[in-house]
Amino acid sequence: MMPTLQEYEGQAPAWCPGCGNFGIRKAFQQAVVELELEPYQFTIVSGIGQSGKFPHYVRCNTFNGLHGRSLPVATGLRLSNHDMPVFVFCGDGDCYGEGGNHLLNAMRRNINVKVFVHDNQIYGLTKGQASPTSLEGTVSKTQPFGALAQSFNPMVLAVAMDSSFVARGFVGEIDHLKELMKEAINHRGFSLVDIFQPCVTFNRVNTYDWYRKRCYRIEAEYNPEDRIQAFQKALEFGERIPLGVLYKHQRSVFEDKVPVIHEKALVRQEPRFPLTHGMLDEFY
Numbered sequence: 433m434m435p436t437l438q439e440y441e442g443q444a445p446a447w448c449p450g451c452g453n454f455g456i457r458k459a460f461q462q463a464v465v466e467l468e469l470e471p472y473q474f475t476i477v478s479g480i481g482q483s484g485k486f487p488h489y490v491r492c493n494t495f496n497g498l499h500g501r502s503l504p505v506a507t508g509l510r511l512s513n514h515d516m517p518v519f520v521f522c523g524d525g526d527c528y529g530e531g532g533n534h535l536l537n538a539m540r541r542n543i544n545v546k547v548f549v550h551d552n553q554i555y556g557l558t559k560g561q562a563s564p565t566s567l568e569g570t571v572s573k574t575q576p577f578g579a580l581a582q583s584f585n586p587m588v589l590a591v592a593m594d595s596s597f598v599a600r601g602f603v604g605e606i607d608h609l610k611e612l613m614k615e616a617i618n619h620r621g622f623s624l625v626d627i628f629q630p631c632v633t634f635n636r637v638n639t640y641d642w643y644r645k646r647c648y649r650i651e652a653e654y655n656p657e658d659r660i661q662a663f664q665k666a667l668e669f670g671e672r673i674p675l676g677v678l679y680k681h682q683r684s685v686f687e688d689k690v691p692v693i694h695e696k697a698l699v700r701q702e703p704r705f706p707l708t709h710g711m712l713d714e715f716y
Contacts, residue, residue: 478494596623
């Protein structure tokens with residue numbers, strides 16, 4: 433029997449009214465329902481931030497960890513049980529700031545983890561500091577003269593790292609975002625989906641209207657397997673911002689290269705205690 437939306441209901445969200453996170457939650461729940469994934473069949477990992485609350489608001493297996501450290505946990509989960517889908521929900525500060533090095537290595541390894549970034553171009557949980565994706569010149573409580581650093585473009589980085597699936601969505605287009613999430617989940621390999629979700633409390637620049645005036649869906653004739661063309665699309669940010677799959681291709685998946693899990697998942701294997709006992713004998 434196909435699962436229902438009610439089966440994924442967790443705690444009542446404590447996000448601000450109008451927060452873009454509600455749209456991400458709605459799109460994700462619709463996506464897993466349509467993919468017929470039961471709550472017990474997948475795990476959500478998060479870090480710290482408003483996005484870090486996501487696992488509390490969806491009924492499933494969850495792990496809520498340290499700031500910027502969701503990808504190491506997700507990698508460990510996949511290597512211990514590669515039969516279970518693992519999804520990471522993180523923010524632009526959490527993933528591109530504190531967790532930037534982990535993101536680079538996850539893309540390099542091509543671990544089969546799906547990363548959905550709640551990109552509101554601000555630090556929302558800590559009350560409005562500029563984040564890596566904040567526009568240069570953004571005035572905040574800790575940048576009263578405006579953000580001095582150039583805005584980080586995660587799409588360009590992902591294409592440069594040859595990430596096997598790179599996409600961007602917007603919570604103002606729920607159905608389109610849902611389909612992007614489904615495609616990312618079905619893709620075999622590392623998937624990065626950057627999701628514009630306005631912070632209605634602390635970011636008065638990048639509002640719903642700001643995104644609606646600039647975002648457009650990538651043309652049907654666009655070839656996402658053309659890496660040069662993908663670079664050109666990824667560089668578009670300003671008056672026009674593309675939504676959809678910017679780049680995708682098939683690469684060898686990290687889990688396939690680990691011999692010990694070829695026959696069956698690590699969690700289904702008998703522990704190999706003799707080796708451990710031998711190591712302990714050296715110290716006791």
